[in-house]
Amino acid sequence: MQQxxxxxxxxxxxxxAGGSRDQDDGCRLAANGGMDRLRGGGTALDAAVAAVVAMEDDGRYNAGSGSVLCLDGQTIEMDASVMDSSGALGAVACIQRVKNPVLVAQAVAGTPHWLLAGEGAERFARSAGFASHHEISQRQRDKHEKLLRTLSGDTQATPGVANSAFARHWNYDTPRAFQPCDTVGAVARGADGSFAVACSTGGSAPSLLGRVGDTPIIGSGFYAGEHGAVAVTGIGEHIVRRLLAHTVYAWIAGGMPAQEAADKGVALFPAEIDVGVIALGRTDAGSASNREMPFAQVPA
Structure with missing residues (x-):
């Protein structure tokens, strides 16, 4: 690796993407925490993970403690991923009953595998020492009730998808009950020229049980290499079709400024599709979104 x-x-x-800029304060706190790890001798991956843990614990973002409820109003399924320019790679998909999925993803990076999903991921979390955690806040319940009202009306809960599709393909154990589709992410660059990315999400609402978006899919929701690091947010079903994180990374590796690459990545999508990108190159940084997107950069 060149450094x-x-x-x-x-x-x-x-x-x-689609969050409120009123939540920038939580992003600043997370970014400062990541920078503290770098200044304290931590790696770029330590910094990115520390930043994402802070957002998982915040409760306002769709990750960790703030993850949305699935359609049954009981289940919470989360995805997370980590990667750095030194070869670390780990992810979890559809994991339940953990407080910080990004820490489990980091632990997966130390196994023979790069991605664990569902029950296997949760069993691994227990064997790795992560305690069982399942808390549903009133804020989450209020969001779920709002979602059910939307699904019962004429307004599409997901762009381009009929509300009736979720009832037609219902796959939960509970009877059919009748928004956010966002993520948190961090990219870090160390003084030695190393790069890292960490991402976490509570998934998409509405969604069928077992749905996996772009967050744990390498090259789609995240990518890091010797030229930079990229984290993506938005509607995963569209993001994965364009391998957006790797596409933006490849532009940066080819010499494109990080801001131009981020803008170009967002421009690939029609206006009705939520999407956002943050990216680091060797000497610059960039961020872009077609929606409001809470954001912070340290140093500014």
Whole structure:
């Protein structure tokens, strides 16, 4: 791996495309926490993970403690991923009953595998020492009730998908009951020129049980290599079709400025599809979204 000994350490954080800029304060806190890890001798991956843990614990973002309820009003399924330019790679999909999925994804990076899903991921979390955690806040319940009202009306809960499709394909154990589709992510650049990315999401609402978006899919929701790091947020079913994170990374690797690459990545999607990108290159940074997106960069 090529390294730039004069790189400026930096951490970028987003709180999800379609979120509120009123939540920038949580992103700043997370980015500062990541920078503290870098200044304390931590790696770029340590910094990115620390930033995402802070957002998982915040409760306002769709990740960790703030993850949305599935359609049954009981289940919470989460995805997370980590990657760095030194070869670390780990992810979890549809994991339940953990407080910080990104920490489990980081632990997966130390196994013979890169992705664990569902029950296997949860069993691994227990064997790795992560306690069982399942809390449903009133905020989550209120969002779920709002979603059910939307599904019962004429307004599409998901762009381009009929509300009736979720009832028609219902696959939960409970009887049929009748928004956010965002993610948190962090990219970090160490003083040694190393790069890392970490992402976490509570999934999409509405969604069928077992739905996996772009967050744990390498090259779609996240990518890091010797030229930079990219984290993506938005509607995963559309993002994966364009391998958006790797596409933006490849542009940066080819010499395109990070801001131009982020803008170009967002421009690939029609206006009705939520999407956002944060990216780091060797000497620059960029962020773009077609929606409001909580964001912070340290140093600014």
């Amino acid at each position: 730039n000994q004069t790189s400026e350490p930096m951490v970028l954080v987003h709180g999800g």
